[in-house]
Amino acid sequence: MRISELSERSGLPVQTIKFYIREGLLPRGVASAATRAEYDQTHLDRLRLIRALREVGNLPVAAIRRIVEAVEDPAVGLHDLFGTAQYALRPRVQAPEDDPDWGAARRDVDALIAELGWQVTERAPARDLLTQTFVALRRLDFTVTPDDLRPYVEAAVALAEHETGGLAEDASRARAVRGMLATVLYEQVLIALHRLAQEDASARHFGPS
Amino acid sequence: MRISELSERSGLPVQTIKFYIREGLLPRGVASAATRAEYDQTHLDRLRLIRALREVGNLPVAAIRRIVEAVEDPAVGLHDLFGTAQYALRPRVQAPEDDPDWGAARRDVDALIAELGWQVTERAPARDLLTQTFVALRRLDFTVTPDDLRPYVEAAVALAEHETGGLAEDASRARAVRGMLATVLYEQVLIALHRLAQEDASARHFGPS
DNA sequence: AACGATTGGATAGTACTACTATCCAAAGGG
């Protein structure tokens, strides 16, 4: 198919498709002449992947490029594939240098992870994300005790085990890619359901006005 | 204190503080002369609130304005206060008009919420967020069964109950404000812990390279 | 009283991201 048909079938403007090609998210079509190139189902599938990661996963274009490069590189192992996707997730947090509050919170985060025995790299962005939240909570005079965290840890462990468990056997590359996708998309499911459950709980406890 | 001291103590540039005043996030200082105004602890507290909502909660400035207006308006009830914060959360999803996939997914979302018996308004943004995710999952050939959702629903219910339960008695306004804050900030705790637990599970199942 | 620094207030500019519009020459098709 030509680019106009790809545009129709994907629902994306031709200009956007050209933009994705320029940015390295989508391979060029097979050129049949100087001004003619052929696209196929793989391009359509890729566009669906891009849109899911962009719209639902809220990933920046640069991160999606890194992900599709990792997917296409057979030398990248399954665990690294997960890591590439996970480390690309937003929000990205910039750790300040020379902030004593940050340093203290970061030590608490590292201690928590060590105590739980989790295998997480030192440079995992989620460490910074949690650190940032601890800092903000303390600045607002919330104390964060292990007891406060326990329900969240339990939920996180249960869900992560559930998500990864299904992929444990027969960890083919194709499955790994789908698992990575599920990781990104089901995080949004969790967020949405959590918000809905909160609204319900708030309605029951405080009553609608 | 003058604005320069407020700037020092909050760690924010004077220009940013002026910007927040212009945008209605921070009240003006008490003018003692044409070119002199006095700021106090309440301004510092407000700045901490603003930074927590902006950096950690990732809320847009316009949403923070709506929130602080609701906090300061005694006519706004506790449940509405929660709602104002929750409905301001990102990501905001724009429902397309005339998309059959969207319509079908939206009906599933509504049915799910009805079946769970949750009290959630028709216009809750989280409905659209969940709908969008369902659409993307299906376009990528993931089927989403009630069984797939159960672990997420269970986790969401447990956490929401835990979060709201602590506030049920003595629901003073000050507590409601803090509860609203906790809602926003603990969502990030959940996200961060979930990602960390996923990395750990991935490391254990697929091994680090 | 003089004077350099600070302040409040207004206006304009910047950085980043993700597109979106325009242009052009070279095919392709009826």
Next chain:
DNA sequence: CCCTTTGGATAGTAGTACTATCCAATCGTT
């Protein structure tokens, strides 16, 4: 043969959150 489409390049736009500059009126100090 000519009108449309295409690939490819370049430039422009929209939204968000700041950030920089300017100006005149003080303030504190001398």
